Amino acid sequence: MGYVADRWHKTRPNPGEPECGQHKGMVASAAHGKGKRWQARYDDPNGREVTSLWATKAEAEREITKQEAAKSTGSWLDPKAGRVTVERFALDTWLPAQSINERSVTEYKGAITRYLIPEWGQREMRSIKPSEAGAWQQSLTVKYGLSGVYPNRVARYVRSLFKLAVIDRVIHVSPFDGIKAPILVESVVHPPDVAEVRQIIAAAYKPLWGALFELAALTGLRSGEIRGLTVNRIDWLRRVIRVDRQLVQAKGVSTMEFDDLKSGAGRRDLPITQRAVDLLAAHIAAHPSPTDGQWAGMVFTLPGGKPIQTSTLDWALKNTCTKAGAQPRHMHDFRHHYASVLIGGGENPKVVQRRLGHKDVMTTLRTYAHLFAEAEQKTRDVLDAAWAEPGETVGDAELSETGGRIPESRPGSGVVAQLRA
Structure with a gap:
């Protein structure tokens, strides 16, 4: 007492x-x-x-x-705990507590250093008021000119910082409680369809690029994940690729190195099709992987067994798209294509999330919201077709007396047309 x-x-x-x-x-x-x-x-x-x-x-x-x-x-709560400055808590407590790789640490620290510390760095944690928290979020767009997903991303970092301070009993309540986060503005993705992907693959001026582009479309792997793929991570019998690391450019130098994935959710066993298995087998047979050294077993390499840098791959894809007469594409567009195929086929959002290695299902839903909306229409068409009476028109199709669908008389490539196939 x-x-x-x-x-x-x-x-x-x-x-x-x-x-x-x-x-x-x-x-x-x-x-x-x-x-x-x-x-x-x-x-x-x-x-x-x-x-x-x-x-x-x-x-x-x-x-x-x-x-x-x-x-x-x-x-x-320790009355003295809240006296720690925002800068010291952010850099000494919050940042080391994040379960992220070194590259993400650099990203998080950069955001804190640019947008938080200049405003509140020398303020005590306990001194920040909710009104100031709301004003700071507004400053991300008004003062710092951030747009798109960045205001929400930076605010998310800072909000988690104060949330950890509450958990650590540094402050009683976060000043962001009751303050809405900036609206997350996701850019709408327009993935290439199968025909466009085939067009790009056919125009590849080296078999290496054609195989790499096709595997990207068949698996949804990120650029670093596919460039860092090694033979020992392919389970040929189960038709599974183990994704547990990626190839990145070493910090501050031009050399390449293997690194952890950004989050634990990225680690996954990815089921692949027989087409992907055959593609990999044919590529490895024609272009054997290095047998020793740092890049031993790497599936996709340049002559001499050298790893492929991001800039080299981007250049190859840019020139291939030009040659194919297709619109300019990025490697991530193949990932979006993969997601669109899964969603169009009625795959569950949680499954799509796991296949892509997203941290949470909300990321998947936000990124592909419009594609899920299209899939919803497909659900309606399927149900309408199942419950329609003979002779009744379902969309642009008519049912026969036996319940079968009568092919449309005009050309079309919509969802209902695909159902007739």
Whole structure:
């Protein structure tokens, strides 16, 4: 149990010491008249003494009562914890606590350094008010000119910083509680269809690029994941690719290295089709993988067994699209194509999420919302066709007396037309 101490007077005065001139029956201490007189003392949940100064004895007693009650209910916070600055908590506590790879650490730290520390870096964590939190989020677009997904992304980092401060009992409540995050503006993706992907593959000026583009479309692998693929990560019998790392450019240099995926969700066993298996087998047979050294077993390499850099692959795809007469595409467009095929086939969003290695299903739903909407229409068409009476028109199809669908008389490539196939 805590107690209140009188700083201005000695608890055990020596015999013969003069009486305090202001307070009868007491002996003045060296601190008499300096600062606040009353000191509240109590032990924190770990047994360490915590002290605070108060002008009156009643205030000190109320403080002890409040802190003892907080300890008993499990809601106690160290009064000094909230005094840590935003910068120190962000860099010394929050950033090391993130389960991310080195490249993501650089990204997170860059966002904090550019947009948070200049505003609140030297402020105490406990001093940030909800009104300031809302104004700071507005500044991301108004002052810093961020757009698209970036205001939401940066705000998400900072909101998680204050959430961790609450969990660590540095502050009672986050200033962002009740403040809506910036709207996440996802750019609408327009994936290439199968015909366009075939067109690009056919125009590839090297078999290496044709095989790599086709595998990207068949698996949805990211550029770094497919460039870093090694033979020992292909399970030929089960038709599965183990995705657990990626090829990246080393920080500050032009050399390549293997690195962890951005999140644990990226680690996955990816089922592949027989077409993909045959493609890989044919490519490896025609272009054997290096047998030793750092890149031993790598499936896709340049002459001499060298790894493929991002810029080299981007250049190859750009020139291939030009040669094919197709619109300019990026490697990520093959990933979007893969997702669109799964969604168009009625695959569950959670399955699509796992196949793509997204951190959560909301990322998948936000990115491909319009494609899921198209899949919803396919569901309606299927149900309409199943429940229609003979002779009734379903969309642009008519059912026969036996319940079969009569092919349309005009050409079409819509969802209903695909159902007739």
